[in-house]
Amino acid sequence: MELWDYARLSEDELILRINKARAERNAVILAHNYQRLQIQDIADFLGDSLQLAKKATRVDADVIVFCGVMFMAEVAAILNPDKTVLIPEIQAGCPLAAGATAEDIIQLKRKYPDFVVVTYVNSTAETKAVSDITCTSSNSVEVINSFPPHRGIIFVPDKNLCRYAKLQSGRDNIICWDSNCYVHDRLTIQDLKQAKSKYPDATIIVHPECPPDVQDAADFIFSTGGMYKYAKEHQDETIVLGTEIGLIERIRNEFPKVKVYPMSEKAICSNMKLITLPKVARSLEQNMYKVEVPENVAQRAKMAIEQMLEVK
Ligand code: SF4
Known part of the structure; x- marks a missing residue:
């Protein structure tokens, strides 16, 4: 067939x-x-x-x-x-996964031989193979903190997640690679402000792949697993999520009482x-x-x- x-x-x-x-x-x-x-x-x-x-x-x-x-x-x-x-x-x-190649990392390691390479799982197998450790959006800070504070870190490929992990870990010895997820990076502060004026009582939660100004204006920054958990535990709240709409559909499907809205209807990962x-x-x-x-x-x-x- x-x-x-x-x-x-x-x-x-x-x-x-x-x-x-x-x-x-x-x-x-x-x-x-x-x-x-x-x-x-x-x-x-x-x-x-x-x-x-x-x-x-x-x-x-x-x-x-x-x-x-x-x-x-x-x-x-x-x-x-x-x-x-x-x-x-x-x-x-995933276009983000294509954002840093194994060769890119090898070059960086030559330049910073004492640095640890922390690679977001949104990367190819080849890129992971030349990395010291992987991380996800829900454990990036814990992974970084598993290394002594003096160890320099190369973080690839998502620059927004890197900046989030840098702030949360309080370390400035982290080099961020310059790629992003097109779905989250195109969520704007205007989207957030519009959602806030439409749902003034809503809790605004965004993904750490969102741009810095969006993260800074949100109530919480969670991975999709964290967003799901929050919605499950706060079913009487109104929640606006700055992430891909599939998660909003999942939450509406499983917890019909929760008033959950996407920060932008455009947040669709066509991949x-x-x-x-x-x-x-x-x-x-x-x-x-x-x-x-x-x-x-x-x-x-x-x-x-x-x-x-x-x-x-
Ligand atoms: S939302 Fe799509 S483009 Fe963005 S990281 Fe996930 S798979 Fe990649």
Whole structure:
């Protein structure tokens, strides 16, 4: 069957096929918070990058279907060399992950040989392989603080997350790479002010990939996992979230009482939205697309990821 054959099936038919293939293949579906609602609904586990990376170390399955972008599926493949890891759309890359290459890091290490390289998980396997440790948006400060204060740090690739971690850790010996996530970086202070005037009682929470002025004007700065937890624990509040709209859909779906609004309707990650139900059905039935990381890269990247998972 070609993709267009799957696309002609109804949602119910697709879900039936997905469930059948999932059971037959002993597969699990892991999905990021930014996935479409239809994908969230069929996922066995939903979460942010750190939650998904941890989950990937514990899944009892032969096949992992990763509904997210390529770097996330690579992490699952690196942590599960004996399992089949599939991504339903091979083009689902992350522009931020492409923002710093392994060669960029090698050059920086030559310039600053005593510095530790802390790499955001939103990076390629090759970039992780030349890094000392990875971090996510929910543990960047803890990862940085796991090194002695005098150790210089090179932080790649997101400059806004780097600036946040720098402020929170109180260290100025951190070199930030100059890339960003187009979804969060284009949220503006005007978006925040408009949301505030529309919902004056709202708690404003933004992602650390947002620009500095947006972070500074927010009530809280949380990863998507932190935003979800806040909404779950404050269901009587009005909340405005400065992040991708998939998370807002998830919160509305799970906690209908919460009044949650996006800071901007434009905050859509088109890369995440490339994953669709027809593609998930095809992925499970036709083993597409297998995520394979070369062994020498995987081994070194795994050390950097495991180093992060050990940080409390
Ligand atoms: S939201 Fe940003 S960081 Fe996340 S996958 Fe999309 S482009 Fe990459």
